[in-house]
Amino acid sequence: MSSISKLTTPSSRRQFLTLLGLSAVAVSCGTGGGGSAKDQAKTLRYQGWAGSVILPELAEDLGFLEDVKLKWVGNTISGPQDIQSAATGQVDFGGAFNGAVVKLAARKAPITAVISYYGVDKAAYNGFYVLKDSPIHSARDLIGKKVGMNTLGAHSEAMLDIYLQRHGLSQADIKKVEPLVVPPVNIEQSLRQKQIQVGVLGDILRDKALQTGGIRPLFTDHQLLGNFSAGTYVVNDRFLKENPDTARTFVTGVARAIEWARARPRDEVIDRQIEIVKKRGRNEDTGPLKYWKSFGVAETAGRIADKDLQLWIDWLAKRGDIEKGQVKASDLYTNEFNAYSRKDKSKDQSSAAKPTSKSGS
Structure with missing residues (x-):
């Protein structure tokens, strides 16, 4: 498995600028496939999350998607379901934890990851919490204990496995730790009522529980791996081939939204x-x-690197979910459609101090 240093070391400036230059050339020269721009799809179907704003929605509201429009077809509560819908063509893009992307790609699903959309940093993270007076203080103390999380086979279970492995537990002992599916809104209550011994909490649910008191973190995913991009949007390969200009507008628009949110005051992003x-x-x-x-996106403009997927390839191979060498990280993603440039970055940051209209102009 990759080391922490490999996970948290950013791409070199020279490599990044080279990629930006290649993207700019690709934009100016057009694309090698697909029909003319006017014949390409201009409306992208997608699933949202109730009560949340996803980056493509923010990009559209800011005007960064230009002539591309989004069509909401419903909400999802599962990243794996969302990317499966993208693979089958029910939606035009979907997002999930990178381990789920690897698993779906290993099954020969016709998808390609095009941009990172969420991750972990010191502000955006999930913690594995226990009651303040809990006897659990180490990885070995988790043997025979129940850990409540929103879904299995995804981000939280991966973090739990990596934590246990790094603290020396054998596979036999790891199997004695019991991850359970608990709806996120019920995790705090289940923990306090001792129905579970550990609860995974993030964002508002974490902050509210900490404000109430009586719990403490055993570990967090940020403590475990530092800053890293954890999930990507994927697009069906056929769509990318037939609609390359639309794909470029979409991906670059999302990239601009990522950098806009980085540059703006937090209150302004929340209000938007x-x-x-x-x-x-x-x-x-x-x-x-x-x-x-x-x-929480780690790389500038959500650009994807091998390390973002290699960690989960290694994890899934150790679990036996995929065969060693079955997939190659570099085959699972492309930055071809991310044409975010230094000029875009300068423009987005220079306007950070002044309000924008609803169209983002």
Whole structure:
């Protein structure tokens, strides 16, 4: 498995600028496939998350998607389901934890990851919490204990496995630790009622539980791996081939939204998200958005690197979910459609101090 240093070391400046230059050339020269721009799809179907604003929605509201429009077809509660829908063509893009992307690609699904959209940093992280008076203080103390998390086979279970492995537990002992699916809104209550011994909490649920008191972290994913991009948007390969210009507009727009959110004051980003939720009129609670702190994307403009996927390739191979050497990280993603440039970066940051219109102009 990759070391922590490999995970947290950013790409060199020279390599990054070279990639930016190649993207700029690709934009100016056009694409090698697909029909003319006017014949390409201009509306992208997608699934959202109730009460949340995803980066493509933010990009559209800011005007960064230009002539490309989004069409909401419903909400999802699962990243694996979302990318499966993208693979089958029910939606035009979907996002999930990178381990789920690797698993789906290993099954020969016709998908390619095009941009990172969430990750872990000191502001955006998940913690594995126990009661303050719990006898659990180490990885070995978790043997025979129940760990509540939102879903299995995804981000939280991966973090738990890596924590146990790094603290020397054998596979036999790891199997004695019991991850359980608990709806996120019920995890704190289940922990306090001792139905589970460890609860995975993030964002508003973490902050509210900490404010109430009586719990402490055993570890966090940020402590475990530092800053890293954890999930990517994937697009069906056929769509990319037939609609390369649309794909470039979409990916670059999301990249600009990532950098816009980095450059703006936190309150402004929160207010923008609340405004978006209110405008879509789905009777959603905007309260949790006030706790937003970061999208956690590690690399500039959400550009993907081998390390973002290699960690999960190694993890899945150790679990026996895929065969060693079955997939290659560099085959699972492309930065070809991410044309975010230094000029874009300068423009987005220079306007950080002044308000934008609803169209983002």
